[in-house]
Amino acid sequence: MPDENKPAKVEDTVNRRQFFTKLGLGSLGIAAAGTAAFAYQFLEPNVLYEPSPVVNAGSPDRYPPDSVTLDVNSGIYVIHSQEGYFSLSAVCTHLGCLTAWKPELGIIACPCHGSKFKQNGEKIEGPAPKPLPWKRIWLNNDGDLLVDRSTDVPALQRDSFVRV
Numbered sequence: 001m002p003d004e005n006k007p008a009k010v011e012d013t014v015n016r017r018q019f020f021t022k023l024g025l026g027s028l029g030i031a032a033a034g035t036a037a038f039a040y041q042f043l044e045p046n047v048l049y050e051p052s053p054v055v056n057a058g059s060p061d062r063y064p065p066d067s068v069t070l071d072v073n074s075g076i077y078v079i080h081s082q083e084g085y086f087s088l089s090a091v092c093t094h095l096g097c098l099t100a101w102k103p104e105l106g107i108i109a110c111p112c113h114g115s116k117f118k119q120n121g122e123k124i125e126g127p128a129p130k131p132l133p134w135k136r137i138w139l140n141n142d143g144d145l146l147v148d149r150s151t152d153v154p155a156l157q158r159d160s161f162v163r164v
């Protein structure tokens with residue numbers, strides 16, 4: 001019959017001590033790994049890589065005379081008018097919806113709140129506060145049309161068309 005007043009065996013005490021030592025070291029290891037992960041996230045540059053604002057709209061031959069072509073992915077129109085090629089933003093100046101060309105009406109219309117624009121971007125009606133901005137367009141050395149979505153053409157220069 002074991003004596004309850006007798007001290008525990010030395011081997012049991014050491015095993016318990018080793019267990020708690022390992023448990024403590026394990027906890028410290030997990031805490032250190034978590035700290036390192038957060039430190040790495042904190043020190044890593046938080047940069048967003050955006051696509052280039054310059055869009056290659058391809059050969060002018062793609063655009064028949066008197067056509068308005070919407071590039072949904074780039075949010076621009078390439079317009080081949082009698083004066084030449086020009087480009088408009090397809091993003092409505094009201095709340096940013098993507099507009100659509102309505103060939104049967106000869107207008108650009110916004111599906112969200114009904115703004116309407118002429119083929120040259122001028123507002124006809126609706127809540128849009130401004131016309132659709134013209135975007136800078138030019139021919140590169142390969143003969144492709146390039147459109148810079150980040151550069152608006154000032155209103156006074158809107159007679160500068162690309163002619164091929």
Ligand code: FES
Pocket residue numbers: 092093094095096097110111112113114115126127128
């Ligand atoms: S977003 Fe185009 S009219 Fe409102």
